[in-house]
Amino acid sequence: MAITYDQGLSFVQGFGAAIAENKAYLTQLDSEIGDADHGTNMDRGMQAVLAKVGSLEGADLSQLFKTTAMTLISTVGGASGPLYGTLFLGLGTATTGKTELSTEEWSQALDAAVQAVRARGKAELRDKTMIDALQPAADALRESAQDGATLEVALAACERAAEQGMQATIPLVARKGRASYLGERSAGHQDPGATSSWLLVRAARQAFTADT
Amino acid sequence: MKKLINRVEDVVKEELEGIVAAHSDLVRVHFAPNYVVRADAPVSGKTALVSGGGSGHEPMHGGFVGMGMLDAACPGEVFTSPTPDQILEATKAVSGGAGVLHIVKNYTGDILNFEMAADLAKADDIEVEAVVINDDVAVQDSLYTAGRRGVGTTVLAEKICGAAAEAHASLKDVAELCRRVNANGRSMGMALTSCTVPAAGKPTFDLGEQEMEIGIGIHGEPGRERRALATADEVTEMLTRPIVEDLPFKRGDKVLAFVNSMGGTPLIELYIVYRALARYLDGVGVKIERRLIGPYITSLEMAGCSITLLRLDDEMTRLWDAPVNTPGLRWGV
Ligand SMILES: Nc1ncnc2c1ncn2[C@@H]1O[C@H](COP(=O)(O)OP(=O)(O)OP(=O)(O)O)[C@@H](O)[C@H]1O
Numbered sequence: 001m002a003i004t005y006d007q008g009l010s011f012v013q014g015f016g017a018a019i020a021e022n023k024a025y026l027t028q029l030d031s032e033i034g035d036a037d038h039g040t041n042m043d044r045g046m047q048a049v050l051a052k053v054g055s056l057e058g059a060d061l062s063q064l065f066k067t068t069a070m071t072l073i074s075t076v077g078g079a080s081g082p083l084y085g086t087l088f089l090g091l092g093t094a095t096t097g098k099t100e101l102s103t104e105e106w107s108q109a110l111d112a113a114v115q116a117v118r119a120r121g122k123a124e125l126r127d128k129t130m131i132d133a134l135q136p137a138a139d140a141l142r143e144s145a146q147d148g149a150t151l152e153v154a155l156a157a158c159e160r161a162a163e164q165g166m167q168a169t170i171p172l173v174a175r176k177g178r179a180s181y182l183g184e185r186s187a188g189h190q191d192p193g194a195t196s197s198w199l200l201v202r203a204a205r206q207a208f209t210a211d212t
Numbered sequence: 213m214k215k216l217i218n219r220v221e222d223v224v225k226e227e228l229e230g231i232v233a234a235h236s237d238l239v240r241v242h243f244a245p246n247y248v249v250r251a252d253a254p255v256s257g258k259t260a261l262v263s264g265g266g267s268g269h270e271p272m273h274g275g276f277v278g279m280g281m282l283d284a285a286c287p288g289e290v291f292t293s294p295t296p297d298q299i300l301e302a303t304k305a306v307s308g309g310a311g312v313l314h315i316v317k318n319y320t321g322d323i324l325n326f327e328m329a330a331d332l333a334k335a336d337d338i339e340v341e342a343v344v345i346n347d348d349v350a351v352q353d354s355l356y357t358a359g360r361r362g363v364g365t366t367v368l369a370e371k372i373c374g375a376a377a378e379a380h381a382s383l384k385d386v387a388e389l390c391r392r393v394n395a396n397g398r399s400m401g402m403a404l405t406s407c408t409v410p411a412a413g414k415p416t417f418d419l420g421e422q423e424m425e426i427g428i429g430i431h432g433e434p435g436r437e438r439r440a441l442a443t444a445d446e447v448t449e450m451l452t453r454p455i456v457e458d459l460p461f462k463r464g465d466k467v468l469a470f471v472n473s474m475g476g477t478p479l480i481e482l483y484i485v486y487r488a489l490a491r492y493l494d495g496v497g498v499k500i501e502r503r504l505i506g507p508y509i510t511s512l513e514m515a516g517c518s519i520t521l522l523r524l525d526d527e528m529t530r531l532w533d534a535p536v537n538t539p540g541l542r543w544g545v
């Protein structure tokens with residue numbers, strides 16, 4: 001089973017819908033250890049993306065992801081604008097010319113994208129950032145794909161790993177981003193960026209396993 | 213939420229419309245992307261200074277655009293860094309052929325967006341240097357944090373470097389001077405109340421009647437620790453001691469003392485703080501040569517203050533005294 005352009009589009013749209021639905025929740029998480037704008041930032045960006053991507057005539061997956069990236073970079077601001085922009089740019093660069101993706105190709109694209117986010121933000125695992133959800137998700141997807149798992153099974157493992165990574169940020173003391181200014185006081189709170197990243201991975205699973 | 217606004221979505225746009233309505237002799241405003249430039253930009257042959265950051269810190273940065281200070285400011289949404297395309301367009305609009313200095317406060321969002329903008333500007337053959345301001349002693353500068361935040365020293369760096377650029381110092385020299393100001397400036401802030409980001413609709417944190425936050429930044433975020441409310445003299449010492457010990461400021465040093473309101477604290481209280489600061493510094497033999505007192509780098513309506521000390525040398529003092537003509541700072545003109 002391959003991932004089609006329409007499924008790619010419904011992934012981007014599903015992520016936008018999930019952000020809109022969880023806007024207040026993400027901002028609430030950011031008010032505990034940040035500056036109370038993560039949900040607002042991401043929703044502003046994804047609403048702009050939603051206004052654009054529905055009408056991309058004859059685009060391939062790469063163009064879809066790059067348009068998403070450039071829109072996020074130019075509308076979000078904050079730390080998450082360049083970081084999610086870089087993530088989608090990574091997906092776009094890894095899928096040049098593709099109208100369909102195999103499980104391995106999606107895994108390679110996610111790997112490249114997470115690598116690019118790490119290069120831009122210089123965050124490591126357990127720094128209490130979006131990397132704590134994204135890296136385990138990319139790892140789980142790659143391992144499942146290598147084991148020959150079906151797309152459904154691989155995506156489910158990917159989503160589970162992101163959710164666990166998100167939850168594992170709760171006890172951590174932040175070492176990157178605004179939350180790091182709080183020192184020990186950042187422990188006991190779930191990272192907002194890891195939460196939006198789990199929503200992204202969940203949107204991918206939902207879109208890529210649905211019939212279109 | 214009680215605020216003098218019309219619609220939450222329009223706060224930044226309408227503020228900029230107000231600035232241009234009030235100060236069109238000093239600045240021009242470009243919308244979508246949003247940026248403020250001095251009225252006579254680009255000034256040919258002059259190193260251009262561009263800064264920016266989230267809105268909500270007024271008069272910083274838009275109020276510091278004009279002769280002798282910034283060439284452009286890029287306001288983001290409230291407490292959210294501006295975007296790379298905004299910074300790029302502002303950079304192009306003020307580039308006068310002698311290069312552009314980006315003065316960036318050390319926040320992950322500001323760093324990432326200014327980095328992307330600088331890459332784009334270089335692709336357009338504009339020479340860009342960035343200097344990062346990180347003067348907040350409340351944050352440990354270690355591998356375990358995003359590094360010290362940029363706070364009060366930013367205002368002083370923009371004034372001092374703006375004067376140097378006005379006198380046609382080269383990009384390299386203005387950047388060097390900016391690093392020197394940053395290296396000699398230290399700040400710390402405190403909050404008596406939280407503040408409400410318009411889009412969030414409720415205060416970012418709750419502070420009890422008898423509590424205060426010590427070591428806050430400028431984005432309504434909680435500080436390093438919560439303490440029982442204390443007197444102005446005690447609070448001034450809590451802020452000043454770590455500043456003095458950090459650089460350290462030594463007997464015989466000459467300083468610029470900057471007592472800043474976070475937005476909600478009135479001048480009557482700032483002067484009580486200044487009184488305590490002057491006594492403290494007198495006690496350790498540090499001489500106040502220049503001072504700035506008022507709301508210059510704010511956090512919406514937050515009550516509280518920050519103290520910044522900048523160790524001056526003769527060049528910095530001279531550049532501080534040089535004429536400046538902006539909506540937020542004006543003298544010598
Ligand atoms: N260096 C980094 N690398 C990866 N992710 C990061 C980094 N710094 C912060 N983040 C993520 O960004 C999230 C915060 O995003 P948000 O949109 O709130 O931006 P911000 O830090 O508040 O910036 P700004 O104040 O400029 O808006 C954090 O929860 C964290 O997951």
Ligand SMILES: [Mg+2]
Nearest residue numbers: 034035037038
């Ligand atoms: Mg935030």
